[in-house]
Amino acid sequence: MTFERLPLRRVFRIINGGTPTSDEENWNGDVAWATPVDLGKAHGSVLQSTSRTLTRVGLISGSRSVPPGSILVSTRAPIGSVSETTIEMAFNQGCRGLIPRQGLDSRFFRHQLSVMGEQLQALGQGSTFMELSGENLASTSIVVPTPEEQRVIADYLDRETARIDTVVAKKQRMIELLSEQRSVLFQEELGRRGVSWPDVLSELDQSCVPSGWRVLNLSQTLLQLTNGFVGPTRDILVDEGIRYIQSLHIKNGEIDFDRGPFFVSEDWYRTRPRIHLREGDVLIVQTGDIGQVAVVPSGFGEASCHALQICRVRGEFLSGEYLGGYLRTPFGYSSLLSRATGALHPHLEGGIRDIPIVVPPVAVQREVVRLVGESTKFLDDLETKSVSQIELLVERRQALITAAVTGELEVAA
Numbered sequence: 001m002t003f004e005r006l007p008l009r010r011v012f013r014i015i016n017g018g019t020p021t022s023d024e025e026n027w028n029g030d031v032a033w034a035t036p037v038d039l040g041k042a043h044g045s046v047l048q049s050t051s052r053t054l055t056r057v058g059l060i061s062g063s064r065s066v067p068p069g070s071i072l073v074s075t076r077a078p079i080g081s082v083s084e085t086t087i088e089m090a091f092n093q094g095c096r097g098l099i100p101r102q103g104l105d106s107r108f109f110r111h112q113l114s115v116m117g118e119q120l121q122a123l124g125q126g127s128t129f130m131e132l133s134g135e136n137l138a139s140t141s142i143v144v145p146t147p148e149e150q151r152v153i154a155d156y157l158d159r160e161t162a163r164i165d166t167v168v169a170k171k172q173r174m175i176e177l178l179s180e181q182r183s184v185l186f187q188e189e190l191g192r193r194g195v196s197w198p199d200v201l202s203e204l205d206q207s208c209v210p211s212g213w214r215v216l217n218l219s220q221t222l223l224q225l226t227n228g229f230v231g232p233t234r235d236i237l238v239d240e241g242i243r244y245i246q247s248l249h250i251k252n253g254e255i256d257f258d259r260g261p262f263f264v265s266e267d268w269y270r271t272r273p274r275i276h277l278r279e280g281d282v283l284i285v286q287t288g289d290i291g292q293v294a295v296v297p298s299g300f301g302e303a304s305c306h307a308l309q310i311c312r313v314r315g316e317f318l319s320g321e322y323l324g325g326y327l328r329t330p331f332g333y334s335s336l337l338s339r340a341t342g343a344l345h346p347h348l349e350g351g352i353r354d355i356p357i358v359v360p361p362v363a364v365q366r367e368v369v370r371l372v373g374e375s376t377k378f379l380d381d382l383e384t385k386s387v388s389q390i391e392l393l394v395e396r397r398q399a400l401i402t403a404a405v406t407g408e409l410e411v412a413a
Contacts, residue, residue, distance in 0.1 A: 001407035015097035020062025029055030036074035080117035107154035228305035280320030
């Protein structure tokens with residue numbers, strides 16, 4: 001089956017968005033105001049609410065709106081997120097509003113545009129950031145069946161994508177539950193061995209742990225607590241050299257350097273021995289996603305870090321693996337957050353020195369780390385399987401939409 005193709009401007013009236021001034025009278029009214037972030041969260045589906053709203057004064061003075069049944073497309077940061085409006089909606093300059101000509105089924109075009117992300121991104125231009133111009137968007141070719149064919153295909157895709165989305169949502173919920181279960185394994189293992197966790201952080205003391213165990217301040221368990229390099233990085237980063245760990249690399253208790261490799265020169269590294277990382281050092285994120293923790297693994301090699309707290313343990317009675325696991329428990333994480341300072345930009349500093357640490361005998365630490373590691377691996381394997389299944393479902397969803405809207409898959413009424 002072959003459908004007619006037309007430039008988007010022949011099918012929709014295209015509206016630019018805008019942002020009012022910060023004057024109080026413009027904001028927190030009854031007009032929804034979408035941004036690319038809102039569209040990204042609702043990509044491929046309907047958009048019923050937004051994180052921010054305008055007053056009627058703000059709409060008139062600095063933005064424009066589209067009626068229900070219109071389509072919004074993000075044209076920057078990122079390009080290609082698509083949603084259909086269910087209410088009157090304004091939007092900022094990072095979006096374009098598409099108002100359909102009379103007699104068209106917006107659902108069909110919402111599905112079609114939702115799988116055109118790569119094509120739209122390829123049309124982006126710009127040196128500082130990529131943006132899809134109104135002209136390039138208007139010239140984009142789209143498939144335009146008859147109104148009846150639009151309705152039949154949209155009905156079919158609504159049903160089939162809803163089924164896939166339901167399965168994806170269940171898989172995502174499973175991943176959330178696995179993450180929750182993973183976060184309490186260490187704390188539950190200590191609880192099974194006799195630790196009584198108090199409801200109030202400050203009440204964790206010697207009475208809460210078995211005989212032969214200790215409750216110490218973090219500083220008492222460390223040889224050194226120091227901060228990574230703090231300062232501008234634009235003049236120190238190089239293409240190759242010594243690995244330079246930043247907060248973005250700290251994920252799920254590990255250092256994931258592949259998330260964005262950064263390097264410093266060997267000369268720069270050699271002149272700053274205080275921040276050389278060693279096996280077993282515990283790294284704590286102190287700004288941004290504060291309280292996230294990772295341990296430098298065996299064989300990691302030479303590295304330094306940026307604005308991370310470096311905890312070097314006293315190896316005779318505490319291991320880095322144990323301390324890292326402890327700080328990632330709900331109790332340890334809450335202890336770290338309780339020492340955050342700064343209202344607008346919370347961060348961790350030396351105040352973490354006095355957070356309480358449950359210190360079992362070294363042999364018990366090793367056993368706890370081993371048992372939790374085995375359980376964590378099992379949960380990680382389940383999560384990996386679930387993520388793979390979600391990727392396959394998303395690919396099937398994309399392929400199904402593409403085949404239906406282009407006529408490759410014939411859909412019966």
